[in-house]
Amino acid sequence: MSLGSILESSIPLLQTSSFSAAIRSIEHIEQLIELEPGEFAAINDVGDKTVGEPGGLDEVLADDSSTWWLQEISRARNSLVWHGSGRAVSAAYCQIAGPGCPYSSDHFRFGIFMIPARYTYPSHVHGADEIYIPVAGRGEWAMDEGEFRVWPLNEVVPIVSMRPHAIRTGDEPLLTLYTWTGDISFDRYRYTQST
Ligand SMILES: [Fe+2]
Secondary structure, eight states, rough: HHHHHHHHHHHHHHHHOOOOOHHHHHHHHHHHSSOOOOOTTOOOOOOOOOOOOOOOOOHHHHTTTTTTHHHHHHHGGGOEEEEEOOOOOOOOEEEEESTTBBBBSSSEEEEEEEESSEEEEEEEEOOEEEEEEEEEEEEEETTTTTOOEOOOOOEEEEEEETOOOEEESSOOOOEEEEEEHHHOSSSOOOSSSOO
């Protein structure tokens, strides 16, 4: 298992999107692939607390372990360092690339985000352009505080800077990749509606 292979394996999915953030993500990933792997997200630059492996990971990895992405996550499992989202405490993420990470960038974040079953990550905005790629389980996205709709696995969810978006799960948890490009600070991060 290498970090490079996780990064590299996301490129084909990103290439399916015409969203400019996908292009920028690919450019970052191509630079990062060559670097030596380190511990995943050993450094977290926003002060979120380290947490244990999130519940439901067994379930989603068993869901369809034949896909290349899930295989890579399964192989990397013991190296992953999870953080509880300070913005939605039941959701955990592993930041693979970003400020202070072994794969460091001030303009790019890349990671894995795990949302438990029957949970709503509230509508929020941030300065970064974001891409989600749901890779296991089942997730629904709502844009502009509108209706939720189920997003097919392995299909890019493009979120332009400052566009309100929320994520919801049903009986299954969700495992999704994410990238942030552009303004990756949390300076403009805020919720747009109460839960
Ligand atoms: Fe977001």
